[in-house]
Amino acid sequence: MLPEIRTAIPGPRSRELAGKLAKFEAREVTWLSADFPIFWERAEGTNVWDVDGNRFLDFTAAFAVSGLGHSSPVVRDPLLAQAGRLLHAMGDVHPAGVKAELCEALSAVTFERWNAGTGKTLLCNSGSEAVEAALKTALLHSGKPGVIYFSGAYHGLGYGALETGGLPYFREPFRAQLGSWGVQLPYPSCYRCPFGRSEECRLEGETFPQCSSSCLEEIGAQVLAAIRQREIGCLIVEPIQGRGGEVVPPKDFLIMLRRICNEEDVLLVFDEIYTGFNRTGKLFACEHFDVIPDIICLGKALTGGFPLAACVGRADIMDAWPVSQGEALHTSTMLGNPLGCAMALAAIAEHSKMETQMQAQEAGRRLKAALRGLRSPQIGDVRGAGTMLGVELVKPEGSPFGQLAAAIMVRGLQEGLILLGGGPAGNVLSFSPPFAISEEEILYLVAKLQGCLDELPEKLLPQE
Numbered sequence: 001m002l003p004e005i006r007t008a009i010p011g012p013r014s015r016e017l018a019g020k021l022a023k024f025e026a027r028e029v030t031w032l033s034a035d036f037p038i039f040w041e042r043a044e045g046t047n048v049w050d051v052d053g054n055r056f057l058d059f060t061a062a063f064a065v066s067g068l069g070h071s072s073p074v075v076r077d078p079l080l081a082q083a084g085r086l087l088h089a090m091g092d093v094h095p096a097g098v099k100a101e102l103c104e105a106l107s108a109v110t111f112e113r114w115n116a117g118t119g120k121t122l123l124c125n126s127g128s129e130a131v132e133a134a135l136k137t138a139l140l141h142s143g144k145p146g147v148i149y150f151s152g153a154y155h156g157l158g159y160g161a162l163e164t165g166g167l168p169y170f171r172e173p174f175r176a177q178l179g180s181w182g183v184q185l186p187y188p189s190c191y192r193c194p195f196g197r198s199e200e201c202r203l204e205g206e207t208f209p210q211c212s213s214s215c216l217e218e219i220g221a222q223v224l225a226a227i228r229q230r231e232i233g234c235l236i237v238e239p240i241q242g243r244g245g246e247v248v249p250p251k252d253f254l255i256m257l258r259r260i261c262n263e264e265d266v267l268l269v270f271d272e273i274y275t276g277f278n279r280t281g282k283l284f285a286c287e288h289f290d291v292i293p294d295i296i297c298l299g300k301a302l303t304g305g306f307p308l309a310a311c312v313g314r315a316d317i318m319d320a321w322p323v324s325q326g327e328a329l330h331t332s333t334m335l336g337n338p339l340g341c342a343m344a345l346a347a348i349a350e351h352s353k354m355e356t357q358m359q360a361q362e363a364g365r366r367l368k369a370a371l372r373g374l375r376s377p378q379i380g381d382v383r384g385a386g387t388m389l390g391v392e393l394v395k396p397e398g399s400p401f402g403q404l405a406a407a408i409m410v411r412g413l414q415e416g417l418i419l420l421g422g423g424p425a426g427n428v429l430s431f432s433p434p435f436a437i438s439e440e441e442i443l444y445l446v447a448k449l450q451g452c453l454d455e456l457p458e459k460l461l462p463q464e
């Protein structure tokens with residue numbers, strides 16, 4: 001449904017609640033300003049209602065979690081049924097039955113589907129923890145502590161995950177407590193080429209995938225050099241970068257990484273926490289590239305709205321973990337929480353249906369075409385896969401225009417649109433809506449975005 005705005009945005013109740021957060025929440029968490037945020041009361045499908053009764057249209061699926069729609073009965077009904085039976089069990093001692101069912105389903109939907117043997121799972125409470133479980137697994141399996149990661153990468157904010165994070169904003173304040181086992185290498189980006197060749201490629205008319213060879217040769221050489229110089233146990237990569245600005249690498253990138261990892265005996269870890277479960281138009285993004293990882297990290301849409309994530313690895317690799325002698329080496333109080341497991345089981349079944357994948361692909365095609373129809377000198381690039389799309393905003397000389405993205409988020413909210421900015425400079429409008437987003441809703445979005453792009457830049461740019 002289209003938005004319905006009844007009060008000033010934020011409304012009076014949202015403002016009151018913002019006051020409580022200002023007083024009682026650690027101040028780095030929520031961006032509080034005169035026109036941000038709204039507080040959510042309920043949500044259904046593509047819509048969110050705030051505490052003041054305004055109805056919004058959500059183009060984020062709340063951080064790409066609700067691909068199946070907000071409060072989807074697909075996951076809500078199993079959650080409610082499970083809640084009536086069992087809220088919590090003893091995850092690593094006397095687990096809930098659904099934990100075993102989920103581990104089996106995760107194997108079936110990943111390594112077994114890829115004809116790559118059985119998968120074994122470590123369940124976690126957040127994406128960041130799933131990444132850290134993968135890093136620990138790699139150390140146990142290889143005996144080598146080094147980890148290659150990429151610029152622009154976002155793997156979560158726990159210290160282990162942060163060590164492999166490529167966004168300086170999150171790392172810098174904590175640099176003194178980070179380790180020295182991570183090696184950062186450039187992620188290939190056609191629009192902002194780390195080797196400064198974007199313009200050259202554009203002029204020569206080189207486009208994906210022809211352009212892939214020049215930058216990939218250089219990245220491949222850097223990967224090899226890192227492996228030669230450091231004890232590298234694994235390489236962690238997002239098949240398509242999310243928080244880094246919806247960056248799709250050249251097709252051969254993952255194929256090259258797979259080849260090098262095979263040759264050099266390094267584990268390949270895919271972080272599909274954002275891209276997983278049809279977000280990019282395939283069940284997993286690695287399937288666009290026909291590359292199978294050794295370990296895959298999953299979260300977000302895995303449950304459609306419960307803090308549960310998973311590190312799933314090929315059984316022979318996961319068996320590097322010792323057999324439990326009664327004291328788990330890596331666990332947590334809420335491991336395998338039955339509510340999350342019940343939701344994940346239902347979500348996996350729904351995402352595995354061809355109709356779900358086709359719905360996601362169709363929504364992505366329509367949204368991308370609509371975004372490509374926007375006209376503004378401030379649009380540098382429109383990119384992405386499936387319903388994971390980014391519009392990069394630039395100043396006249398091409399530098400990132402983060403203020404414009406922020407202004408569009410605020411103006412969009414007043415028009416009833418929930419939008420997010422991303423990318424290292426916050427200048428990429430990031431879209432990841434529920435798959436059921438309609439044509440009418442997309443048309444509403446682009447009409448409002450076009451209005452913002454026509455009006456806001458001149459207010460933000462210095463006048464000559």
Ligand SMILES: Cc1ncc(COP(=O)(O)O)c(C=O)c1O
Pocket residue numbers: 063126127128129131154155156157238242243271272273274275299300309
């Ligand atoms: C690719 C990727 N990995 C890991 C994470 C961290 O997940 P969480 O926020 O659940 O810790 C995110 C979160 O946005 C992500 O996008």
